[in-house]
Amino acid sequence: MTEKRPFDVLNNALNKNVLVKLKGDVEIRGLLASFDVHMNLVIEEGEELKAGELKRKLGTVLLRGDTVVFVSPAE
Amino acid sequence: MTEKRPFDVLNNALNKNVLVKLKGDVEIRGLLASFDVHMNLVIEEGEELKAGELKRKLGTVLLRGDTVVFVSPAE
Amino acid sequence: MTEKRPFDVLNNALNKNVLVKLKGDVEIRGLLASFDVHMNLVIEEGEELKAGELKRKLGTVLLRGDTVVFVSPAE
Amino acid sequence: MTEKRPFDVLNNALNKNVLVKLKGDVEIRGLLASFDVHMNLVIEEGEELKAGELKRKLGTVLLRGDTVVFVSPAE
Amino acid sequence: MTEKRPFDVLNNALNKNVLVKLKGDVEIRGLLASFDVHMNLVIEEGEELKAGELKRKLGTVLLRGDTVVFVSPAE
Amino acid sequence: MTEKRPFDVLNNALNKNVLVKLKGDVEIRGLLASFDVHMNLVIEEGEELKAGELKRKLGTVLLRGDTVVFVSPAE
Amino acid sequence: MTEKRPFDVLNNALNKNVLVKLKGDVEIRGLLASFDVHMNLVIEEGEELKAGELKRKLGTVLLRGDTVVFVSPAE
Structure with missing residues (x-):
C-alpha cells in the first residue's frame, strides 16, 4: 500500500470542480x-x-475550514 | 501553478464589497x-x-472569526 | 492603506454605545x-x-467572548 | 480612561447576587x-x-465556564 | 474573603449526591x-x-467534561 | 478516600458491555x-x-471522543 | 490483554468498506x-x-475529522 494522506485529495483537486x-x-x-x-x-x-x-452564484468564495463537513472532487 | 493562499482572498478584497x-x-x-x-x-x-x-443597517461591525461560514467578494 | 486591525473597532468604541x-x-x-x-x-x-x-435592563453585564457573533458601534 | 478588565466585573461581584x-x-x-x-x-x-x-432551587452550583453566555451583577 | 476555587465544590462533593x-x-x-x-x-x-x-438507572457512569452544564451537590 | 480517576472506569470496563x-x-x-x-x-x-x-447492528465501531456524552458499564 | 488502540480500527479498515x-x-x-x-x-x-x-454517489470524498461521529468497518 502506498502512503496516502487525506490532504492529497485537496492537492489533486486544485483547479478542478469540487462539491463542498x-x-x-x-x-x-x-x-x-x-x-x-x-x-x-x-x-x-x-x-x-x-x-x-x-x-445563487457567488464567484470567488473563501470557506472557513471549521465549517467544512466534506469535500468531494467531481469525477 | 502559482502559490495561492486562502487569506489572499481577504487581502485582495480590502476596501471592496464582500458578502459574509x-x-x-x-x-x-x-x-x-x-x-x-x-x-x-x-x-x-x-x-x-x-x-x-x-x-437593518449596522454601519461598522466587527465579526468574530469563529462564526464565519464564508466570505465572498463582490465581483 | 493604513494598517488597521479588527480590535481597533473595540478600542474606538470604548465608553460608546454598541450593539452586540x-x-x-x-x-x-x-x-x-x-x-x-x-x-x-x-x-x-x-x-x-x-x-x-x-x-429587560441588565445594567452591567460581562459577555463571554466565544458567544459573540458581532459587535457594532452605534454611529 | 482607567484600565479595566472584563474579569473585574466578577471580582467586584463576589458574594453578591448575579444573574448568569x-x-x-x-x-x-x-x-x-x-x-x-x-x-x-x-x-x-x-x-x-x-x-x-x-x-427549582439548586443551592450551591458549579457552572462550567464554556456554557456561560453572560454574567450580570444585580444592581 | 477566603480564597475559594470552583473545583473545591467538586472536592467537597466527593461521595455525596450531586445533580449534573x-x-x-x-x-x-x-x-x-x-x-x-x-x-x-x-x-x-x-x-x-x-x-x-x-x-433509567445507569449505575456507574463516566460523564465527559465538555458536555457538563452544571454540577449541584445535594444539600 | 482512595485516589480514583475518571478513566479508571474505562479501564475497568475493558472487554465488558458498556452503554455509550x-x-x-x-x-x-x-x-x-x-x-x-x-x-x-x-x-x-x-x-x-x-x-x-x-x-442496527454495527459490529466493530470507532466512536470519536468529542461526540461522547457518557459511558456507562453494564452492571 | 493485548495493547489495542482506537486508531488500529482505521488501520485495519484501509481499502475496506466502512460506514461513517x-x-x-x-x-x-x-x-x-x-x-x-x-x-x-x-x-x-x-x-x-x-x-x-x-x-447520491460522491466518488472520492474527504471527510473532516471533527464532523465524524463514528466509523464502522463492514464485517
Whole structure:
C-alpha cells in the first residue's frame, strides 16, 4: 500500500470542480483554487446550493475550514 | 501553478464589497476594512441580511472569526 | 492603506454605545466598558433585546467572548 | 480612561447576587462565591430559571465556564 | 474573603449526591465518585433524568467534561 | 478516600458491555475494546440504539471522543 | 490483554468498506483510502446516505475529522 494522506485529495483537486458540504446544510460547488492546513478553501466560480438546487452564484468564495463537513472532487 | 493562499482572498478584497455568511443564518454585506489571522473581520457600511432581505443597517461591525461560514467578494 | 486591525473597532468604541449579537438570537445594547483578547466584553447600562424588542435592563453585564457573533458601534 | 478588565466585573461581584445566562436558555440566579480563568463559576443559594420563572432551587452550583453566555451583577 | 476555587465544590462533593445537567437536556443524579481537571465526572448509583422524571438507572457512569452544564451537590 | 480517576472506569470496563450516549441522541451498546486519552472508544459487537430501540447492528465501531456524552458499564 | 488502540480500527479498515456517521445526520459509505491523526478520512466510491437511503454517489470524498461521529468497518 502506498502512503496516502487525506490532504492529497485537496492537492489533486486544485483547479478542478469540487462539491463542498458545510455545516448547516449549505453546499458550495466550484473550482478549488487554494487551501491551507485548517482546511480553509477558496472556491472560484462558486455556486451556493440549497437542497441540491442552485441558490445563487457567488464567484470567488473563501470557506472557513471549521465549517467544512466534506469535500468531494467531481469525477 | 502559482502559490495561492486562502487569506489572499481577504487581502485582495480590502476596501471592496464582500458578502459574509455567519453561522445561524445571518449574512452581512459591506466593505471589508480589516481582518486578522482568526478571520475576525471589520465591515464598514455593513448591512445585516435575513433570508436575502435587508434587515437593518449596522454601519461598522466587527465579526468574530469563529462564526464565519464564508466570505465572498463582490465581483 | 493604513494598517488597521479588527480590535481597533473595540478600542474606538470604548465608553460608546454598541450593539452586540450573541449566539442563540440574543442581543445586548449598551456602553462598552472593557474588553480583552478573547473578546470578553463588559457592557454597562446593558439592555437585552429579543427580536429587536427590549426584553429587560441588565445594567452591567460581562459577555463571554466565544458567544459573540458581532459587535457594532452605534454611529 | 482607567484600565479595566472584563474579569473585574466578577471580582467586584463576589458574594453578591448575579444573574448568569447559560447556553440552551437556562438561567441561574444567586450569590457569586468563586470563579476561575475559564469563567467556571460557583453560585450559592442558586435558583434555576426557565423563561424568567423559578424552576427549582439548586443551592450551591458549579457552572462550567464554556456554557456561560453572560454574567450580570444585580444592581 | 477566603480564597475559594470552583473545583473545591467538586472536592467537597466527593461521595455525596450531586445533580449534573448536561448539554442536550439530560440530567444525571448520583454519588460523585471522582473527577479530573477536564471536569470529567464519575457518578455511581447514577440515574438519568428527562424533564425531571427518572428515565433509567445507569449505575456507574463516566460523564465527559465538555458536555457538563452544571454540577449541584445535594444539600 | 482512595485516589480514583475518571478513566479508571474505562479501564475497568475493558472487554465488558458498556452503554455509550453520543451527542445527537445516538446510543451505542457493546463491548469496550479500547480507548485513548481523547475518549475515542472502540466498541465490538456494537449496536446502535435510537430512543432505546435497536436501530442496527454495527459490529466493530470507532466512536470519536468529542461526540461522547457518557459511558456507562453494564452492571 | 493485548495493547489495542482506537486508531488500529482505521488501520485495519484501509481499502475496506466502512460506514461513517457524521454530525447532522449524514452518513457516508465507501472504501477507506486514508486517514490522519485528526480523523480526517478519505473515502473512495463514496455514497451519501440520508435516513439509510442512498442520496447520491460522491466518488472520492474527504471527510473532516471533527464532523465524524463514528466509523464502522463492514464485517
